[in-house]
Structure formats: structure tokens, C-alpha cells
Amino acid sequence: MLTAGRKSMWRSQYQLALDGAQVAEWDPKVWKTGGRFTLDGQDFEVRAHGWGSTFSMTDGQGTVLAEAQRVGRKNWTVQAGDVAYEFQRVSIWRNDQDLMRDGVPVGTIRQTSSWSGSLEADLPGLALPVQIFIVGIMITWWNSQAAAAA
Template sequence: MLEIKPESTFGRGYEVLVNGMSVGTWSSRVWRSGGQLDMAGETFEFRSGSWGRSFEMLAGGTVRAEAHRSGGHWLVTGEGGPYELKRPSFLRGKRQLVADGRVLGEFRSSGIRGGLTADLGDVPLPVQVFVGLVVLTLQRRQRTTVAASAGS
């Protein structure tokens, strides 16, 4: 089971765990989507582009995974892909990872500090983490939008 959880209450760092064991850390940026992921001895750059309608994860200048918004879902390419990231219901915050019409697993929010969990079976770990970071970023954007509209 994949878990991405905040390292502290107000920090920007996240710990990446698989089956309860730490496998990496993600340091998110303050003002823009993205950040640096250190996992399995590699450093990845996670970044957003195209007005927030795409994400990519690079290692050594090579794109290892990418996601592009297409209508109400995201098309994800990466090792073992392609995949789709779907939101089965607008009212539910959960998102599903789908390949060849089969649901591989579901990302669920965990805790009040903004973490998530997912059980994605045989999906390669870098792809699991990449899609998890996409989901976290989308959740953060949604919370920011809700907070801004509540304050006006």
C-alpha cells in the first residue's frame, strides 16, 4: 500500500511509504505546483505545465511519467502504461487509476493534514508515486480554491 503523508503539520515535506516502510521524500514548492522527489537513490523533478493541465516527472532530464488533462479525466503515461486517472463522482474526493477499462486502485485522502493512501497492486512504484503527487496537487488546488471563495 502506498502512503504519502506530511512530515509535519505546517511543512512542505512529505514522506513516501510503501507497506509502512519509508521509500522516499517529496519537497513541494511554495508558490507553484511541483517539487523534488528523492526515491530509491534517484532524484526526480515533479512539475506542472500548460496552465495546470499537465504534469511530468523527470529524472536526469528524461521524462519518466506524464499526465495530461483530457475532459474530466487525466491521461497518464509511464512504465507499464498508459493509464487514466478518473474521478468516479464529483461529490467524492477519491480518484481511481484505470488501465484497459479495469480499475487498478483508488486514491483516498488520509488525515486532516492532506496525505493520501492507495493500493495499486502491480503498478510500478515510480508511476504510483507520480500519480499520487498529481492527486495531492489537485487536492491542494481544490482546498485553496474553496478557502479563497469562503473568504470573499
């Protein structure tokens, strides 16, 4: 399970841990939507496009590795290479997301604390950079929702 929690209340960075072992830090952009992370010495950047419902992840050379479409809608997708992953918001009252396969939930992303912004993701079968991309999108999207509500 991949977990994300703020480094401190005064910083916007998140520590990402896989099964309890820290693997990366999510560093959100200050003036733009998205962020970046380094995993096993490789840099990745996540950018939002349009109105913040489309995201892409690139490596250090600028190659697009994954794209997310319709983020924030009831149903949205992530394309990573030749594989498309479908997600569905669980309820209009909650921000939890299910990873769907053939109409059946096989994984989840859920906010464990709306106050601190912590979350956990159980996304079996997805490569770790793609999991971090999705978690970064959720952090970005949930934070922008909180800012709009304030």
C-alpha cells in the first residue's frame, strides 16, 4: 500500500511510503497545478493541462509516460503506455476513488485525514511511478478543492 502524508503542517511536501518504507517525496508546484518527484534517482514531473482535469507525467527527458483524463469527474482514466486504467469516485459525498477492472473495484485511493491531507492508495498491478502519479494527482485535486471551498 502506498501512503502519503505531509512532511509537516508548515510545508506542502508529502512523504510517500510503500508498505512503510519511504520511496519518494511529492513536491507540489507553487504557482501551477502539478508537482514533481524523484524515484530511484529518476526525476518525474506532473503537469496539469486545460482546466486541471487533464494531467501528464514526464520523465527527465520530457517523454510522456502517463496521462490522466477527466480527473474530478465520477469516471476518469489514466493511460500508461498501452494500458488504460479506469477510476470511479465512490460517492458524491466522499473523495474516495476505486480502481475499476471490468466494472469491479480492484483497488482504492482514499483520504485518511481531510485535516492533514493524508491518503493511502492500494493500486495492485500498477507500476510504482504510475501509482505516485495518481497519488500526486489526487493530492493536487483535493488541495485545489479545499482551497476553492475556503
